Amino acid sequence: MSVRKLIDARSSVRHYDPAYKIEETILEGLIEGASKSPNGNNIQATRYLVIDDPQVKESLLPIAYNQQQVVEASAIIVVLGDYTAFEKENIINIQEQGFQKGYFNTDIREFLASAAIDYYTNKTEEDLKLELIRDASLASMSLLLLASEAGLDTITMSGYDSNQLRKVLKIPDRYLDVMLIAIGKGVKQGHRTVRHAVHKIIFKNSINR
Numbered sequence: 001m002s003v004r005k006l007i008d009a010r011s012s013v014r015h016y017d018p019a020y021k022i023e024e025t026i027l028e029g030l031i032e033g034a035s036k037s038p039n040g041n042n043i044q045a046t047r048y049l050v051i052d053d054p055q056v057k058e059s060l061l062p063i064a065y066n067q068q069q070v071v072e073a074s075a076i077i078v079v080l081g082d083y084t085a086f087e088k089e090n091i092i093n094i095q096e097q098g099f100q101k102g103y104f105n106t107d108i109r110e111f112l113a114s115a116a117i118d119y120y121t122n123k124t125e126e127d128l129k130l131e132l133i134r135d136a137s138l139a140s141m142s143l144l145l146l147a148s149e150a151g152l153d154t155i156t157m158s159g160y161d162s163n164q165l166r167k168v169l170k171i172p173d174r175y176l177d178v179m180l181i182a183i184g185k186g187v188k189q190g191h192r193t194v195r196h197a198v199h200k201i202i203f204k205n206s207i208n209r
């Protein structure tokens with residue numbers, strides 16, 4: 001299916017077949033595809049905590065304000081941003097890997113690594129958080145589209161208590177929880193939603209309203 005058709009057909013699904021289990025290799029393939037999304041300086045900060053244990057999913061129910069999809073969907077993916085990805089060692093290591101693969105020469109390796117290191121120097125905690133959110137969001141959208149292509153349904157969720165989630169799942173401080181994605185076989189279409197007319201959301205050259 002074309003990307004356009006996938007986008008047109010996707011909707012947030014809130015009711016899932018609880019008996020349906022996504023094969024691990026399929027989910028891994030979706031995440032591997034999502035990891036190819038653009039990300040700042042290719043530091044690859046996005047991580048995926050897959051929750052498919054029924055008991056753990058059950059523990060998420062009150063944390064997600066009793067949104068039933070957290071127990072009915074085959075898996076809940078906690079999309080995370082890893083603050084340690086900003087560290088020099090990670091940046092140098094990634095550019096070294098590109099060099100070893102023959103993708104660029106030593107000059108480019110040095111340039112890419114030092115540009116990235118400089119870019120993150122003096123960034124505030126808030127700036128870094130935004131970087132993680134940008135990257136995780138783009139990867140999440142890729143994951144949604146890949147899931148649609150595979151005949152699966154999804155919903156992105158921010159409706160959960162972050163403190164409680166972090167506590168129950170014992171998420172270390174180095175990770176920012178960006179969103180949850182429930183994924184599985186939908187049993188009921190998401191309700192249809194409207195969008196603004198395109199002329200209302202485009203500005204050209206300056207903001208005039």
Ligand SMILES: Cc1cc2nc3c(=O)[nH]c(=O)nc-3n(C[C@H](O)[C@H](O)[C@H](O)COP(=O)(O)O)c2cc1C
Nearest residue numbers: 010011012014067156157158159160179190191193
């Ligand atoms: C970041 C984010 C968080 C969301 N959180 C929730 C949520 O907690 N519960 C829910 O039912 N829908 C949630 N949604 C789904 C939105 O309500 C939905 O995307 C929007 O209404 C448009 O509908 P559509 O996705 O079906 O096109 C979330 C969507 C996004 C992008």
